[in-house]
Amino acid sequence: MNRRQFLTTVCAATSAFGARALAGGDAAALARNAAAVKTKHWAWMRGTFASLDDWRRTLARMRAGGIDAVLISGSADFYRTHVPAARDEGVELHAWTFAMMRGEQVKPHPDWYAVSRSGVSTADKAPYVDYYKFMCPSRDEVRQYLAGLVRELAQIDGLASIHLDYIRYPDVILPVALWPKYHLVQDREYPEFDFCYCGVCRDRFRQRWAIDPLRLDDPPSHQAWLQYRYDTITEVVGVLAHEVHAHGTLLTAAVFPTPTIARTLVRQEWTKWTVDAVLPMVYHAFYKQDVPWIERATREGVEALGGRIPLYTGLYVPDLSPPDLARAARYALAAGANGICVFEGNTLTPDHFAALTPILKGRT
Ligand SMILES: [Zn+2]
Numbered sequence: 001m002n003r004r005q006f007l008t009t010v011c012a013a014t015s016a017f018g019a020r021a022l023a024g025g026d027a028a029a030l031a032r033n034a035a036a037v038k039t040k041h042w043a044w045m046r047g048t049f050a051s052l053d054d055w056r057r058t059l060a061r062m063r064a065g066g067i068d069a070v071l072i073s074g075s076a077d078f079y080r081t082h083v084p085a086a087r088d089e090g091v092e093l094h095a096w097t098f099a100m101m102r103g104e105q106v107k108p109h110p111d112w113y114a115v116s117r118s119g120v121s122t123a124d125k126a127p128y129v130d131y132y133k134f135m136c137p138s139r140d141e142v143r144q145y146l147a148g149l150v151r152e153l154a155q156i157d158g159l160a161s162i163h164l165d166y167i168r169y170p171d172v173i174l175p176v177a178l179w180p181k182y183h184l185v186q187d188r189e190y191p192e193f194d195f196c197y198c199g200v201c202r203d204r205f206r207q208r209w210a211i212d213p214l215r216l217d218d219p220p221s222h223q224a225w226l227q228y229r230y231d232t233i234t235e236v237v238g239v240l241a242h243e244v245h246a247h248g249t250l251l252t253a254a255v256f257p258t259p260t261i262a263r264t265l266v267r268q269e270w271t272k273w274t275v276d277a278v279l280p281m282v283y284h285a286f287y288k289q290d291v292p293w294i295e296r297a298t299r300e301g302v303e304a305l306g307g308r309i310p311l312y313t314g315l316y317v318p319d320l321s322p323p324d325l326a327r328a329a330r331y332a333l334a335a336g337a338n339g340i341c342v343f344e345g346n347t348l349t350p351d352h353f354a355a356l357t358p359i360l361k362g363r364t
Pocket residue numbers: 114115136137138139196197198199200201202
């Protein structure tokens with residue numbers, strides 16, 4: 001199935017089944033919709049490849065292991081030269097791109113960067129780590145800049161999708177297992193991690209609600225202000241989806257593990273996004289959860305989407321022994337995921353593949 005056929009299938013499934021199912025709670029329609037999307041397994045990949053032969057061997061190894069699609073970051077030239085081999089090896093190649101977190105415009109456009117409730121721009125001092133330089137999603141210049149980046153990629157023939165990562169605000173609360181690493185206790189939203197209070201965001205919100213968000217009694221509990229932030233990210237997704245779809249390419253996104261966690265930690269309301277698939281990072285250990293949680297978390301996402309688009313469960317290999325990786329994949333599929341996505345493909349050992357491949361190929 002090529003990308004246009006896939007897009008057509010997804011759209012047909014959405015219009016024929018998804019909308020009606022969402023409106024009427026038609027369980028049978030949901031089941032038909034899910035069945036219309038072929039099971040597929042993915043890997044986020046990093047690293048460089050010594051040669052095209054090296055790239056080809058890597059893809060062949062992934063394919064033999066049950067991986068159908070790889071997500072990898074690179075320049076437009078990288079994709080142009082690496083797409084043909086992926087096509088030959090029968091592996092989809094997706095362009096893994098960063099959306100809001102990008103530091104390359106700090107010097108020419110410091111005003112494009114998000115400002116915390118403490119009044120500090122990520123252009124001057126990023127939260128948590130130096131590279132956490134997030135742009136402000138309210139600004140038209142930022143949206144147009146990002147649209148230009150995805151436009152260039154969407155024009156490359158043979159890319160299976162443009163894949164958005166960091167399509168969100170900075171974590172207002174980090175996943176709980178990461179708190180000790182940064183010597184933090186984030187039992188509520190603290191001002192230095194709460195974004196964005198730049199002039200544009202404050203003006204846009206004030207025009208709609210007649211109040212400056214900085215003057216709210218308790219910004220973290222103000223529903224309209226929370227919703228404003230969910231909506232700005234959803235709007236950016238809409239701009240990028242329009243751009244990508246205009247070139248007949250698909251848009252996919254890496255998202256936080258469940259709709260509830262995604263809204264709470266990073267202002268993602270991904271169930272509303274106009275993407276063609278979501279890949280929630282169901283990294284259980286980040287949330288001090290056990291492996292069976294992967295099934296519960298996946299199910300929350302699958303049910304919230306109502307079969308509108310496919311969901312592929314992201315699994316964090318460093319926290320999964322080979323037997324646990326196999327269990328995790330089973331839990332994800334049992335919860336209705338259309339497949340899994342491993343982070344990251346490069347780290348899969350022969351033992352991982354021995355445990356995982358029979359499940360991915362449907363032999364167990
Ligand atoms: Zn802003």
